[in-house]
Amino acid sequence: MIRSLLITTLLAAPLTATAAESTPPAAAPGLDPRIEEVLRTPVLRSHVEVTDELVRIGDVIDNAGGAARIAIYRAPDLGTTGALPTASVIAALRAHQVIGVDTRDIREVTVTRLARSLPAKHIQLQVIETLQRRHGFGEAEDVTLSWDREIESQTLPSSYSGALQLVAERFDRRSGRFDISFEITGAAGNVPVRLRVTGTAVETLATVVLTRPVERNEVIKISDVAIERRPKAEVASDAIARDAVIGMQARRALRSGQIVRSTDLAKPDLVTRDQGVTLIYQAAGIYLTSRGKALETGTEGDVVNVLNLQSKRTVSATVVGRGQVMVTVAVPRILASAQPATAPSVPADTAIAPAVPVAPAAARTE
Secondary structure, three states, X not given: OHHHHHHHHHHOOOOOHHHHHHOOHHHOOOOOHHHHHHHOXXXXXXXXXXOOOEEEHHHHEEOOHHHOOOEEEXXXXXXXXXXXXXXXXXXXXXXXXXXXXXXXXXXXXXEEEOEEEEOHHHHHHHHHHHHHHHHOOOOHHHEEEEEOOOOXXXXXXXXXXXXXXXEEEEEEOOOOEEEEXXXXXXXXXXXXXXXXXXXXXXXXXXXXXXXXXXXXXXEOOHHHEEEEEEEHHHOOOOEOOHHHHOOOEEOOOEOOOOEOEHHHEEOOEEEOOOOEEEEEEEEOOXXXXXXXXXXXOEEOOOEEEEEEOOOOOEEEEEEEEOOEEEEEOOOOOOOOOOOOOOOOOOOOOOOOOOOOOOOOXXXXXX
């Protein structure tokens, strides 16, 4: 109707009959621009993107003219896409007197409602950054968050393009409770969107824990330990790395799930009391072995007493391996720089008495 009335009104202007008969309106030189706009053929679009809740005539066709702002459909949900059969769109256009639309053999028109997606992971990182800046929390991987209500990704109208801005924050370090509110601004005239999250934040550390009970003096194997994150307050300063645990011996009985500390471990005993051992005698160019019996328990590097089973003598030896002790034989060294003894020096100004010959003793006569 709008298009028809506009054409009728504008064509009623004074025009010569000769010009009207001889020249088509669309090609007439100097034709009123409003007429040219109306005479352009409306062309259907195959895909439409909208930002608000309504789909208008100007969204679905080009050259909509004065009817462009007329709403004909409700837009799909934020961030989703819907499809409209071409016949349905043409019928909606005809209801508003928009006719002669070039469909270009399009069978359906897809409509996407643009939106901004705010992933749950992004919200979580914003909470951690707030705790880091205001309360001295460590790296993100060392912070565990528990939510009062599960955080879900947020979908906002595309006009809300601002960053998450902190507007309120409370944190209790003793309990770990937090209550944080963010705000996202939109285009001019839009009310800011507020997002509030609550829960508990705990700083954690990667620690070595036992996967099974370990008895006293038992050597820990790689399958006996695992890496778990535990609250920082539960981890003692003497907690040790996994590589330092493997092969060590438990000083006491340890329970499953217990955090392993350096005070819980010791070097494994390589020699035990009354154990048969190999005695190694080593010196320059000499390497001998014999059987012995350990009289003491020791780990690598310990000096223990060992009974030589052949000589029945007790010797001190250093533990060098499992069931092996070494006795180092000392060999006296000859100093190459040794010089013959010389007479003591006498000062130059000291007089030396001449040697007095000693007469031989007279032979005894009988």
